[in-house]
Amino acid sequence: MSVKNVYRKAGMVTGLALLAIGVVSFKDDLFQISKNLDVFASVYKEVNLNYVDDINSAKMVKTGVDAMLNGLDPYTEFVPESEIEDYKLHYISTQYGGIGTSIFSRNGKVYVSEVFEGYPAQKADVRAGDQIVKINDIELTSRNSEQVSQLLKGSKGAGIKLVLKRGEVTMEKSLVRDEIKQPNVSYAGMVDGNMGYIKLDKFLENSADEVTNALASIKKNNPSGIILDLRSNGGGILQEAVKIVNLFVPKDMEVVSQKGKIKEKNFTYRTVSNAMEPDLPLVVLVNGRSASASEIVAGALQDLDRAVVIGQRSYGKGLVQQTFSLPYSSLVKITIAKYFIPSGRCVQALDYAHRKDDGSVVKIADSSLHEFKTRAGRSVYDGSGVYPDLTIKQERFADVTQTLVGKYLIFDFANNYRNTHTKISAPRSFTLNDEDYAEFVKYLSSKNYSYSTASEKILTALKTEASKDKQYAELQPELEALKNKLASTKKNDLQVHKPEIKQVLENEIAARYYYEKGRYEANFKYDKELALAVKTLQDKPQVLAILKGEGNYKVIGKPQLTLAAAKTTGTDGN
Secondary structure, three states: OOHHHHHHHHHHHHHHHHHHHHHHHHHHHHHHHHHHHHHHHHHHHHHHHHOOOOOOHHHHHHHHHHHHHHOOOOOOEEEOHHHHHHHHHHHOOOEEEEOOEEEEEEOOEEEEEEEOOOOHHHHOOOOOOOEEEEEOOEEOOOOOHHHHHHHHOOOOOOEEEEEEEEOOEEEEEEEEOEEEEOOOEEEEEEEHHHEEEEEEOOEOOOHHHHHHHHHHHHHOOOOOEEEEEOOOOOOEOHHHHHHHHHOOOOOOOEEEEEEOOOHHHOEEEEOOOOOOOOOOOEEEEEOOOOOOHHHHHHHHHHHOOOOEEEEOOOOOOOEEEEEEEOOOOOEEEEEEEEEEOOOOOOOOOEEOOOOOOOOOOEEOOHHHOOEEEOOOOOEEEOOOOOOOOEEOOOOOOOHHHHHHHHOOHHHHHHHHHHHHOOOOOOOOOOOOOHHHHHHHHHHHOOOOOOOOOHHHHHHHHHHHHHHHOOOHHHHHHHHHHHHHHHHHHHOOHHHHOHHHHHHHHHHHHHHHHHHHHHHHHHHHHHOHHHHHHHHHHHOHHHHHHHHHOOHHHOEOOOOOOEHHHHHHHOOOOO
């Protein structure tokens, strides 16, 4: 027998052996699945038959399934038949029949929190802050906001009667439900510097079409640049993200690929048409709540050197989900792959496959990140999201401002303001004057809005530690003096933090007259990320330097270039 035939025979034997091992492994997997399902069914049966109290069997099964899936990742989930409609509304489409409001519960009562422009509620002069007392003669006492929401929804064209209370006045409104469609693009228009601005909130059905229409409308104004705002956009449909990238990059460019253990589900998505706007300078805004499809758009445009990314490091969700139908109209959403943007990097920040012994999830350390290259050769990194090209620190509202918002005091004052002022100036120019702010301070004088500042929390912790160490008696005079000093300083918080409190007040008041559009326009003058985007786009040499990785722009993401650093190193274009 020739050596060749010996090797061929050996290869056949090896192949047969591997096939045999594969068959055994497959049979073993089937046995384990069958065994575990049998155990689960038997436990369920015995508990149902023998448990001392009555059992909600559907709830028990869902609890068991949820517990099983919780050990994987937060995105793999079971959706029973009863939750299908809410699931579709949240993940697929935002269309439903209703009156065009959002609501919330407070102290056992349900209030309108927002009114959407152009829908039945707005046309009938339903206002934010109105208490909903009855719906079609149904008293709402003891009903939560979710139950009330279901009562408000219904088929398009169906009538609905509301009893509302506005302050001390009770009124009745008769409306006709309409098809409510909350847009993916919540704002599109021109901002300072002749820049086009598109705010994309989510990547649900038709989001790419909405961005296309917004871009077409903006192009009529001959803009000097485009700002695509993906801040706090949690993502959605991957294919919509690909289409949006295609608006700005040429045909047949790789945008994203998904890779999992099932080869048939591995796929590379490329642009399929000519770009609508391939050359206009582009900035993408992101923050720590920009995730999934948002990171595909921002990361792909960065990897292809098409856009400057500004803001804060994004969330870091590099996982792809697919839904599978189950019996009795339920479904399961399963993570089937990771996605990789054009440079080859995956932005996934948490390693769900290698949890600690206590079940906690490990975040990928900065020291473990891998370097990749953009199309022009710039350095980018995987893990922990998309790093901006220009990072600007996200500011945190003061404790007093957060408390005024959390206790609905700014919300309530805005309602009172709307009921006593028939109109205000356009939201871009609207400002709360000193007299109005003094009125707000007076309004707060009879309200309880106690809060603890960061300094007070630290002092409380220090007292606790001093007590543990048996040192409190010795330190008590100094600690009490510091406590009194902090309390005295705290009295001035309404004046010290007046600029940011005014910002939130103006935002809320503008929304009472100009709805969601008013919110955005009232906030433009305070938006530092937007201001940096405009400034960057106005300096074309700076944009080119960033995208080419020239000078101080060669390293992006690691270490992060902050706005403060840009100013001190001369890399802000000045």
